[in-house]
Amino acid sequence: MTGANFTGATNVRFGANSATSFTVNSDTRITAVAPAGTGTVQVTVTTPAGISSQFVTYAYTQVTGPVLSSVTPPSGPAAGGTTVTLMGSGLSGTTAVRFGAVVAPSFTVVSDAQVMAVAPAGSGTVQITVSTPGGTSNGVAYTYASVPVVSSVSPNQGPVSGGNTVILTGGNFSGAAAVTFGSTPATSFTVDSPTRISAVVPAGAAGAVQVVVTGPGGTSAPGATYFYLGAPVLSSLTPASGTLSGGTSVTLTGSQFLNATAVRFGAAAASFMVVSDTLITAVAPPASAAGSVQVTVTTPGGTSAGVSYEYLAAPVLTALSPTAGPLSGGDIVTLTGSGFARTTSVHFGTGTAAFTVVSDTALTAVAPPGPPGPVGVTVTTPGGTSTALTYSRVPPPTI
Structure with missing residues (x-):
């Protein structure tokens, strides 16, 4: 308050209420703390000389305290630095934002309903509050999260x-x-x-x-x-064919075979062993019919493209001509039947015969020598060995 003749002032009133406290700064200046009140009141100064006849008015206004309703995001790192958005009401006069007892390093009042604040460093869960001339808001929870x-x-x-x-x-x-x-x-x-x-x-x-x-x-x-x-790469099989009954040991070559989980011949799973990243040995499973299937290798990286493996039926031997010959061998025997195209051997008992494949249904063989009597003749291919037909070795006549 400014005026004159303030020296020795004994009271300052806001309407009928005395100031909470006051200080006479000089003969022309007083600083006073307003008491509680309402409406518009007259301010007067009392000295030993009397009460001031001139006065000024002071208006009391209702100031609503701030209210917080939410914080986004509701958590952040312990190091702080996260910018959070506080929503509520009565925020336009914000003078401080606190995270627990720690004052935010900075904040921006966006509107009466929104304040942006930068979280200080902290730990655990704290209450965020906003202070304005109208008071301090309720708290909203903010959690300092640990790094995953x-x-x-x-x-x-x-x-x-x-x-x-x-x-x-x-x-x-x-x-x-x-x-x-x-x-x-x-x-x-x-x-x-x-x-x-x-x-x-x-x-x-x-x-x-x-x-x-x-x-x-x-x-x-x-x-x-x-x-x-990467998916495994299967480049070749050795051998590339085998019997219907299975059991053929097949070597698979390629790359990225480590960690192989399956080897399949068509839909049938085979037992196998990973020798190296480029080599697998597998035992062909049995098949129900002759024909080709695709062999594949599966790893966690995927399944390889297929390489063909052929299941072969065993040859069928139906006739021999002639059915007998000398003990010394050497006679030419014609074998008829089917599945002869891949013949690997012809046996007369335990004796191996030289042979020539004429067609898939015929071959000729040179009977090996042997003791007198009948022997079984068989034809062997990658598909197996035929059933035997009888060939007799006949001694020469004795006079």
């Missing part, structure tokens, strides 16, 4: 095409906003618990990438590795 930690990925490998689901284990996963494989976001993910996330792997290039989780507390440090595997 990814300790393992299972399985830790899969095809470059992605699409498989893996389980991430670790900690501080609540509120996770992103899961990335290298620089590629997961196709989708679900936070199963604070220590477990299920994620669908995106497509990627062959090689190793780091899996990281981003949450309210920040982004996890690298440490969990996932391997993108």
Whole structure:
């Protein structure tokens, strides 16, 4: 208050109420603390000389305290620095924003209903309050979150095409906003618990990438590795055919065979052993009919293109001509039947005969020498050995 003759003032009134306190700064100036009141009142100064006859008016106005209704986001890293949006009412006169007892380093009043504030460093869950000349607001909860930690990925490998689901284990996963494989976001993910996330792997290039989780507390440090595997390549089979009964040992050559999970002959699974990244040995399973099937190799990286393997029926021997010959052998025997095209041997008992394949239904063989009596003649091909027909060795006549 400014005026004159204030020296020795004994009272200052706001209407009928005395000032809470006052100080006479000089003969022309008084500083006073207004008492509670309402409406418009006259302010007077009392000195030993009397009460001021001239006065000024002072208007009391109703000031509503601030109210907070929400904070977005409701959490952030312990290091602070997150910009949060506070919604409510009566915020236009904000003088301070506090996170617990700590004052926000900066804030911006957007409107009477919105304030933007930068979170200071902190820990745990605190109450955010806003102060205005009308008082201090109610609190809204804000949580200082810890940085996620990814300790393992299972399985830790899969095809470059992605699409498989893996389980991430670790900690501080609540509120996770992103899961990335290298620089590629997961196709989708679900936070199963604070220590477990299920994620669908995106497509990627062959090689190793780091899996990281981003949450309210920040982004996890690298440490969990996932391997993108290329599909195996099957280039050849040796032998490329075998019997209907199966059991043929087949060598598969190609690349990226490590971690093979299956070898199939058509739809039938084969027993196998991975010798190296480029070599597998497999035992052909039996088949119900002669013909070709596709052999494939499956790994976590996918399934190879197929290479043909032929199941062969055993040859059928129906007739011999002639059916007898000398003990010294040497006679030409014609064998008729079917499945002779791939003949590998002809036997007269235990003796091996030289032979010539005439067609798939006929061949000629030179009978080997042997003791007198009948022997079984058989034809062997990759498809098996025929049933035997009888050939007799006849001694020369004795006079």
